[in-house]
Amino acid sequence: MNEQPSTARVALKWGVIFGLVLMAITLVMYLTDQTTNPLFSGLTLGAMVAFLVLSMREFRSLNGGYMAYGEGLGLGALTSAVGGILSSAFTTFYNVVIDPTVQQRALEKAREKLEEQGSMSDEAIDQAMEMSEKFQSPGFTFIAGVFGTLIVGFLLSLIVAAFIRRNKANPFD
Template sequence: MENTTTLVTPVNAGIRYGLITGLVTVIYSFVLMATGLEQQAALGFVTFAILIGGIVMAHRYYKQHNGGFMSYGQGLGIATVAGAVIGALSGIFRYVYVNFIDSGYTQKALDIARAKLEADGNMSDEQVETAMQWTAKMMPTGPLSIVWGILATAFFAFLLSLIISAITKHNRPQFE
């Protein structure tokens, strides 16, 4: 009898679920940005849940198509590739949104950050100004923001996968 299990590589699984998770993340980010709720910390945790869910689903998909097996390293690779794809989609979306859809978004975000710092009352006016200068520098809006999005999301997905892969891995028996 022929084996009907289709082998899927870690890269294939990462790209597939990176695209799916990236699209969900972009839609969620658009809703938050359009409604002005992006600054809500609690809603930011939903993005982490989406990323974790995407990694777990990618691992499950990979194992389904590889006889139920996935090594720890394969799990890390899948998550890193997925994270890079998610970062690319998110970075492109953010670049387009900030530069073409809502060109005042960056200034609104800076104004909200300034208001929070001033409302806390823990900093002098001089410290608030210094913090705002650094915040403005750390909010890239050019094409380089896409590269940073890819790198940051791939790295964060890798970090999350250090734990997730330890849970979802299922090594092949050594003497099969």
């Protein structure tokens, strides 16, 4: 009887690499002051899909060419969680220790955008900014980053696992 490969081991490997890539993307975004640039959101999403595919393909090849849908889904969620923890820890560290002004600059840009739109009164803009500041604590941003990455990763895993899975002809083998 051959042993089945561990989804946790594969997820840990690809999750760490994914987390490092997310850290690099975040660092470039902060250093170029492009926190509101949608290109970085697309780049992050593309990296997530790529690492989900890579992790599922490796698991499938280690498992004799087979991977059940549920295994792929669990693998994708775990890979996303590991990457999200690393990325969120880095982002929190960067925002607290390296450059604490990042969040303040982002709030100022958001205020400018709201003022340019002209659809809100000054009082409503002030209220929106106060509410945004409440969600800028390091603990909240860390937890939101981890859960955000996990949820998006899980949703993408629903799709990716459907394409990567390959069931055994005899499920009792």
